[in-house]
Every structure is written in C-alpha cells, then in structure tokens.
Amino acid sequence: xxxxxxxxxxxxxxxxxxxxxxxxxxxxxxxxxxxxxxxxxxxxxxxxxxxxxxxxxxxxxxxxxxxxxxxxxxxxxxxxxxxxxxxxxxxxxxxxxxxxxxxxxxxxxxxxxxxxxxxxxxxxxxxxxxxxxxxxxxxxxxxxxxxxxxxxxxxxxxxxxxxxxxxxxxxxxxxxxxxxxxxxxxxxxxxxxxxxxxxxxxxxxxxxxxxxxxxxxxxxxxxxxxxxxxxxxxxx
Numbered sequence: 378x379x380x381x382x383x384x385x386x387x388x389x390x391x392x393x394x395x396x397x398x399x400x401x402x403x404x405x406x407x408x409x410x411x412x413x414x415x416x417x418x419x420x421x422x423x424x425x426x427x428x429x430x431x432x433x434x435x436x437x438x439x440x441x442x443x444x445x446x447x448x449x450x451x452x453x454x455x456x457x458x459x460x461x462x463x464x465x466x467x468x469x470x471x472x473x474x475x476x477x478x479x480x481x482x483x484x485x486x487x488x489x490x491x492x493x494x495x496x497x498x499x500x501x502x503x504x505x506x507x508x509x510x511x512x513x514x515x516x517x518x519x520x521x522x523x524x525x526x527x528x529x530x531x532x533x534x535x536x537x538x539x540x541x542x543x544x545x546x547x548x549x550x551x552x553x554x555x556x557x558x559x560x561x562x563x564x565x566x567x568x569x570x571x572x573x574x575x576x577x578x579x580x581x582x583x584x585x586x587x588x589x590x591x592x593x594x595x596x597x598x599x600x601x602x603x604x605x606x607x608x609x610x611x612x613x
Contacts, residue, residue: 382445383412383544384433384446385410385448386407386408386432386443389442390441391403391425403599403600404600405442410577410578412543412575413570413575413576415579416579416591417590418581419582420595421597425599426548429601433578434463434544436463438453439452446467446544447466447543466544467543468538468542469546470545470547470548472553475533478520481517481518481519482513482535483505486504487539490503493540503539505517507535507538508532510568510569513531527554527561534565534566538573544576547566547580550562550563550579551563559586566579
C-alpha cells in the first residue's frame with residue numbers, strides 16, 4: 378500500500394462572512410485517508426460535514442490550511458487543474474441521486490466517461506460492467522423514474538466510480554432510503570471501495586453504517602475528533 382495519503386487536509390479552517398463579523402465553521406482540521414481506507418464522518422446537522430467534503434473535493438477553498446490530493450497541494454491550483462483532478466481522481470455521491478431523468482441508467486454512467494474523453498463503446502462496456510456489479514444488469518435501459526430509490530442510488534454510485542477515481546466522497550449517500558434498502562446500498566458501496574482500493578470519506582447519520590467502516594471522525598464545534606470505531610447508540 379502506498380505511504381502517500383490519497384487525501385490529506387492540514388490545518389484547514391473555514392469561515393464565512395456573517396453580518397459585520399464572520400462565522401467560523403471549523404478550525405485547524407487535519408486528516409489523512411490512505412488508499413483502501415473507509416472512514417465515517419459524523420456530527421450533528423449544521424456541524425459542517427458537507428462543507429468539509431466540499432473542501433476535500435476541491436469544490437470550495439479553505440480560508441486557511443491546505444488540501445493535498447495524492448501528495449499534491451491542490452486547493453490553490455488554477456480552476457482548470459482543480460477541475461481535472463475532480464474529474465480524474467475524485468468521485469462524489471450525494472444524498473439525492475441527481476441522475477439525469479431523460480437518460481437511462483447506462484447513459485447516466487456513460488456520460489462522465491465521455492466527458493473525460495473515453496470512446497463511446499468503451500464507456501458503454503465499462504458502464505455496463507459496473508452496473509452489473511451493483512446488481513443492475515437487468516436495468517441498464519431503465520430511466521431513473523423506472524427505478525426504485527435503492528436502484529437510483531446504485532446508479533449514482535456507479536456514475537461516481539465510472540472514471541475509476543482514487544478518492545470517493547459521499548454525503549449521506551443512504552439518507553433518503555429506508556433501513557433495509559440503505560444497508561443493501563451500503564453493502565454495494567463497501568464492496569466497490571474494497572475491490573478498487575479507494576480512499577472513501579462518508580458523511581452519515583446512520584450509526585450502524587458508521588460502525589462498519591474502518592474508523593469514525595466526529596465533527597464537533599468546529600473541531601475534528603478521531604473517535605475510532607463508533608459504538609451504537611453514541612449520538613451523531
């Protein structure tokens with residue numbers, strides 16, 4: 378396993394203007410994710426989990442500190458270079474699937490590959506492969522409205538992994554699903570993270586899912602606490 382973290386945050390802080398002053402979301406946050414590591418990010422609503430994921434994914438710049446992607450200081454890079462890193466290195470999964478309704482499951486997973494320059498036939502082959510791996514082999518031609526909530530989220534996971542990223546950032550990826558469906562979708566997510574050797578940071582309120590990850594980071598009052606493996610019943 379590589380000694381270089383896939384994702385590293387060093388002394389990251391984020392503030393926003395608020396009236397005559399500023400709102401401090403978090404301060405002095407540092408974390409490292411190694412390839413193959415699956416880490417839960419927990420914390421109460423409004424604690425800044427989404428903002429932290431956005432900075433880790435180079436969608437927002439930290440007020441201070443630095444974000445390293447595979448050892449490269451990335452938060453201050455030009456827009457085009459940060460876009461390239463997001464496209465080639467980072468996969469995103471959100472609570473809402475954000476699938477394009479007019480396209481089939483296969484076409485939704487083909488699209489990011491085509492944007493990255495992959496030929497259509499190769500993109501379709503790879504999209505079909507990952508969707509079949511996620512149990513959607515019979516649903517390739519179905520549009521999102523013809524899929525269940527769990528199936529829609531599996532397509533979203535397939536789309537996030539279509540360009541074979543090394544980092545996966547997921548923001549409440551099962552938050553809109555019932556418990557049984559959430560567990561099944563998370564099984565698929567774990568399987569792909571492990572098989573591809575990804576570094577994954579997953580924000581979740583589901584303590585049962587958090588307990589299945591390698592360790593848990595708690596965001597509390599602007600600080601990040603490595604709480605190891607969370608115990609069920611611990612407030613998140």
